[in-house]
Amino acid sequence: MGRTRQKPDAMIPSKKILSDTTDDAELAARAATGETGAFELMMRRHNRLLFRTARSILKSDSDTQDALQDAYLNAWQALPRFRADAKLSTWLVRIVVNEALGRLRRRGAQVIPLDTSIAQEHTMEDPVESSAEQNPEEQPERMAMRAQTRRLIEARIDMLPDAFRTVFMLRAVEEMSVDEVAAALNIPEATVRSRFFRARGLLREGLSRDVDLAIDGAFSFAGERCDRIVANVMAKIFDARDFSDP
Numbered sequence: 253m254g255r256t257r258q259k260p261d262a263m264i265p266s267k268k269i270l271s272d273t274t275d276d277a278e279l280a281a282r283a284a285t286g287e288t289g290a291f292e293l294m295m296r297r298h299n300r301l302l303f304r305t306a307r308s309i310l311k312s313d314s315d316t317q318d319a320l321q322d323a324y325l326n327a328w329q330a331l332p333r334f335r336a337d338a339k340l341s342t343w344l345v346r347i348v349v350n351e352a353l354g355r356l357r358r359r360g361a362q363v364i365p366l367d368t369s370i371a372q373e374h375t376m377e378d379p380v381e382s383s384a385e386q387n388p389e390e391q392p393e394r395m396a397m398r399a400q401t402r403r404l405i406e407a408r409i410d411m412l413p414d415a416f417r418t419v420f421m422l423r424a425v426e427e428m429s430v431d432e433v434a435a436a437l438n439i440p441e442a443t444v445r446s447r448f449f450r451a452r453g454l455l456r457e458g459l460s461r462d463v464d465l466a467i468d469g470a471f472s473f474a475g476e477r478c479d480r481i482v483a484n485v486m487a488k489i490f491d492a493r494d495f496s497d498p
Contacts, residue, residue: 303320345422
């Protein structure tokens with residue numbers, strides 16, 4: 253009897269190699285079968301979106317990191333029930349929102365449901381893109397100024413009302429479309445538009461006040477600078493007086 257002929261390795265079906273071009277549907281399907289590499293790539297792809305989403309609710313970096321980890325564990329367990337006709341990012345946003353809101357409830361904080369209707373509406377013009385980001389010169393002064401501006405904006409976003417903050421984060425910071433935000437937060441598109449415009453108006457008003465205060469205190473001459481100039485001048489006066497005395 254002849255030996256059984258082995259099937260060439262090239263004929264054995266194999267999974268495609270994961271890469272940045274692997275679409276979300278394939279990542280979800282492969283992660284649902286327990287493929288950890290697919291789930292890791294999925295996390296890396298959506299980390300920023302989900303962090304910013306949870307951060308808009310919890311307003312704390314450490315709490316957000318904990319919530320994001322638990323949300324990912326929940327997603328890992330629920331992946332077999334994920335429907336491919338839904339958008340993966342939308343599904344993940346819902347999970348992290350539920351986890352973040354659950355944490356607020358467990359510590360007794362007042363939670364305003366994201367689907368609560370808000371009567372106020374306010375429209376504003378589109379923000380102008382800063383030309384500083386297009387400047388090729390990475391001078392330390394410019395970098396420090398951008399960092400300070402970023403911290404100022406982040407602080408003002410944290411001060412937005414709860415119902416507006418998450419919508420603003422997804423629309424303005426993550427640049428999700430109106431229908432994507434509506435699907436992720438389970439609210440009408442009209443509500444998304446209303447809250448986004450109102451949030452942008454409140455943000456501009458707050459930043460305008462901050463800038464006015466900063467301008468008022470710009471080039472301040474009080475304190476150490478004033479004392480130093482006065483001391484130097486007085487020292488020269490005394491030196492000149494001593495020199496002119498007979």
